[in-house]
Amino acid sequence: MARTVAERADILPLLGEVFREHGYEGASLAHITARTGLGKGSLYHFFPGGKEEMAAAVLKEIDGWFEANVYAPLRADEDPAAAVRDMLARTDAYFRSGRRVCLVGVFALGEVRDRFGEQVASYFARWREALAAALARAGLPSAEADDRAEEAVLAIQGALVLARALNDPAVFGRALARLGRRLLDGL
Amino acid sequence: MARTVAERADILPLLGEVFREHGYEGASLAHITARTGLGKGSLYHFFPGGKEEMAAAVLKEIDGWFEANVYAPLRADEDPAAAVRDMLARTDAYFRSGRRVCLVGVFALGEVRDRFGEQVASYFARWREALAAALARAGLPSAEADDRAEEAVLAIQGALVLARALNDPAVFGRALARLGRRLLDGL
DNA sequence: CGCCATCTGTACCATTCAGTACATTATTGA
DNA sequence: TCAATAATGTACTGAATGGTACAGATGGCG
Numbered sequence: 001m002a003r004t005v006a007e008r009a010d011i012l013p014l015l016g017e018v019f020r021e022h023g024y025e026g027a028s029l030a031h032i033t034a035r036t037g038l039g040k041g042s043l044y045h046f047f048p049g050g051k052e053e054m055a056a057a058v059l060k061e062i063d064g065w066f067e068a069n070v071y072a073p074l075r076a077d078e079d080p081a082a083a084v085r086d087m088l089a090r091t092d093a094y095f096r097s098g099r100r101v102c103l104v105g106v107f108a109l110g111e112v113r114d115r116f117g118e119q120v121a122s123y124f125a126r127w128r129e130a131l132a133a134a135l136a137r138a139g140l141p142s143a144e145a146d147d148r149a150e151e152a153v154l155a156i157q158g159a160l161v162l163a164r165a166l167n168d169p170a171v172f173g174r175a176l177a178r179l180g181r182r183l184l185d186g187l
Numbered sequence: 188m189a190r191t192v193a194e195r196a197d198i199l200p201l202l203g204e205v206f207r208e209h210g211y212e213g214a215s216l217a218h219i220t221a222r223t224g225l226g227k228g229s230l231y232h233f234f235p236g237g238k239e240e241m242a243a244a245v246l247k248e249i250d251g252w253f254e255a256n257v258y259a260p261l262r263a264d265e266d267p268a269a270a271v272r273d274m275l276a277r278t279d280a281y282f283r284s285g286r287r288v289c290l291v292g293v294f295a296l297g298e299v300r301d302r303f304g305e306q307v308a309s310y311f312a313r314w315r316e317a318l319a320a321a322l323a324r325a326g327l328p329s330a331e332a333d334d335r336a337e338e339a340v341l342a343i344q345g346a347l348v349l350a351r352a353l354n355d356p357a358v359f360g361r362a363l364a365r366l367g368r369r370l371l372d373g374l
Numbered sequence: 375c376g377c378c379a380t381c382t383g384t385a386c387c388a389t390t391c392a393g394t395a396c397a398t399t400a401t402t403g404a
Numbered sequence: 405t406c407a408a409t410a411a412t413g414t415a416c417t418g419a420a421t422g423g424t425a426c427a428g429a430t431g432g433c434g
Contacts, residue, residue, distance in 0.1 A: 021298060022212075022297075022298045023210060023212065023213075023296075023297055023298065025209075025210065025212045025213045026210075026212045026297070026298050028390080028391065028392085029391075029392060029393085030390080030391085038412085039412060039413050039414080040392090040393080040394090040412090040413085040414085041396095041411075041412045041413055041414080042411060042412055042413090044393075044394080045410080045411060045412075046411090050392065050393065051392070051393095101296055104352070105296065105348050105352070106296050106297075108348055108349075108351050108352035109210075109288055109292065109293050109296060109348060109351060110209075110210050110213070110293075111208060111209045111210065111213050113351060113352070117354065120352050121352055121353050121354060123352075124349055124352045124353055125353060147361070147365070150349070150358065150361065150362075151342070151362070151365060153345075153349060154342060154345035154346050154348070154349045154358065154362060155338070155341060155342055155345055156345065157344070157345040157348040157349060158340075158341035158342050158343065158344040158345025158346070158348065159341050159345070161292050161295055161296060161341070161344040161345065161348065162295075162311055162337070162340060162341045162344060164295050164296060164300060165291070165292070165295035165300070165307050165308055165310075165311045166308050166311055166312060167304070167308060171337065171341065174334070174337065175337075175338070175341060178334070178338060215420080215421065215422085216421075216422060216423085217420080217421085225382085226382055226383050226384080227382090227383080227384085227422095227423080227424090228381075228382040228383055228384080228426095229381065229382050229383085230382095231423075231424080232380080232381060232382075233381095237422065237423065238422070238423095
């Protein structure tokens with residue numbers, strides 16, 4: 001029979017889109033087969049654990065992307081202020097300027113929070129910590145750095161919720177602009 | 188047969204809890220009957236439109252509560268600064284200091300956003316507008332009032348997401364405290 | 375008492391769900 | 405060329421889904 005897909009990794013972004021749009025419960029195998037173009041046979045060949053393994057793989061991929069493109073630069077960059085600005089730019093790009101929703105946030109609010117609790121918590125905790133570290137290196141007192149970092153992570157999630165609720169992506173852009181002004185204020 | 192419930196309105200809070208915890212898709216009739224103690228017969232007697240009518244009724248009830256307890260005071264109170272502080276206190280109480288999630292936010296992120304888009308958008312838009320009006324009356328320039336109001340509404344949602352993701356309700360308390368300081372800053 | 379609208383449990387329906395089984399096909403490497 | 409393995413489509417399962425039908429029960433009112 002026809003061989004359609006080269007790599008398991010190639011379909012992770014597609015899976016991500018389905019979970020993003022429908023949530024874990026709402027992402028039926030029918031949706032998944034339709035979006036990926038793979039039949040159940042292939043799907044269960046790549047993911048013997050079924051939907052749960054698919055979701056876990058997607059979470060892991062997202063986690064890896066943020067680790068490489070956001071958290072690590074925040075921790076390592078020699079110029080913390082530039083790292084913060086880079087973070088905002090990459091965040092804007094990743095979430096398509098507010099047109100895309102955060103899968104981890106969706107999972108956090110859903111009933112699947114329990115199932116993927118560890119991965120969900122780690123994603124946000126590491127974001128907050130990496131940002132706080134950058135702010136501290138930039139010269140902020142530790143407590144103030146922690147406070148601003150938490151505020152930023154939370155604002156990004158809230159902006160995504162509000163942008164989608166109001167069907168107005170510009171909300172997200174304004175929130176990022178606000179963070180750009182405030183995170184490095186007084187430095 | 189046993190008559191169990193007095194009023195349709197009595198079960199709306201229970202329905203709200205189910206939708207809050209499981210989302211719209213995940214709130215199966217099995218969950219609903221278990222939580223409310225009502226059989227399908229009664230449920231479909233009170234809500235002939237099924238799940239969709241139940242969710243719409245819950246949204247309407249929440250909307251009414253916020254209109255009466257949050258938006259209207261913000262618009263009407265003679266002391267805008269006090270009204271803002273009241274809003275934060277009532278918000279804290281409503282969301283159980285971060286232990287409870289926002290049903291409207293959950294719906295906004297889910298695929299039901301399209302079905303209840305109007306109610307979802309109106310909930311957030313009116314919150315933002317009422318708060319902006321209060322801040323403007325308190326002496327803030329219109330543009331600054333709008334900006335702070337949007338930031339506040341968004342921060343509340345983001346704090347709920349983060350609190351649940353990290354399983355740490357204190358995140359919500361810190362966010363509200365931050366808003367208390369910042370909303371009325373410079374007045 | 376007895377009527378009647380309101381309420382409620384139960385059996386049932388078609389559909390969809392995630393997941394399994396397996397035969398069949400393609401691809402690769404020897 | 406020819407196995408061995410990787411990939412794939414299809415048919416299927418049992419359970420759960422939302423929703424319907426309806427026969428009763430219940431309570432208030434005359």
